Amino acid sequence: METCIINSPLGxxxxxxxxxxxxxxxxxxxxxxxTDIIPVELEDCAIQLKExxxxxxxxxxxxxxxxxxxxxxxxxxxxxxxxxxxxxxxxELSKTLGDVKAIRxxxxxxxxxxxxxxxxxxxxxxSNGSLTGYAGGLHRKQWLINHESPYxxxxxx
Numbered sequence: 001m002e003t004c005i006i007n008s009p010l011g012x013x014x015x016x017x018x019x020x021x022x023x024x025x026x027x028x029x030x031x032x033x034x035t036d037i038i039p040v041e042l043e044d045c046a047i048q049l050k051e052x053x054x055x056x057x058x059x060x061x062x063x064x065x066x067x068x069x070x071x072x073x074x075x076x077x078x079x080x081x082x083x084x085x086x087x088x089x090x091x092e093l094s095k096t097l098g099d100v101k102a103i104r105x106x107x108x109x110x111x112x113x114x115x116x117x118x119x120x121x122x123x124x125x126x127s128n129g130s131l132t133g134y135a136g137g138l139h140r141k142q143w144l145i146n147h148e149s150p151y152x153x154x155x156x157x
Contacts, residue, residue: 015045017042022065023114027117045118068112071105075106080119092127107124116135122141123145
């Protein structure tokens with residue numbers, strides 16, 4: 001398994017994967033040293049993340065290989081269907097998966113998503129429009145939603 005660290009507007013970002021695909025993308029809460037030479041297996045992911053943060057990429061085209069239960073993988077696949085710049089609720093995601101009563105299980109699977117940003121768990125919010133939890137911190141979730149929003153708030157001053 002190869003690993004690299006890149007810098008992003010959200011902090012140092014760790015990418016893990018191999019020839020079978022990307023298994024993990026997480027934003028770290030600590031200062032890290034950026035990887036000098038990115039392993040070839042991770043280069044495309046690093047480039048696509050950079051393009052995303054620059055605002056020129058709205059979809060990722062990567063081979064993914066996240067480990068999880070069948071249910072978690074179904075939830076993560078559903079997350080990938082949420083369009084860039086849009087949000088959905090945990091309730092709506094549960095309905096999409098065919099079981100409105102599975103809302104807590106869906107929320108749990110969402111929280112265990114190992115492919116932050118690429119599999120857009122940040123696009124899931126509470127039914128009342130609240131941000132609710134995010135493993136990377138609500139400040140990062142808010143940043144990602146704002147970054148993807150087609151409506152940019154301009155400064156008044």
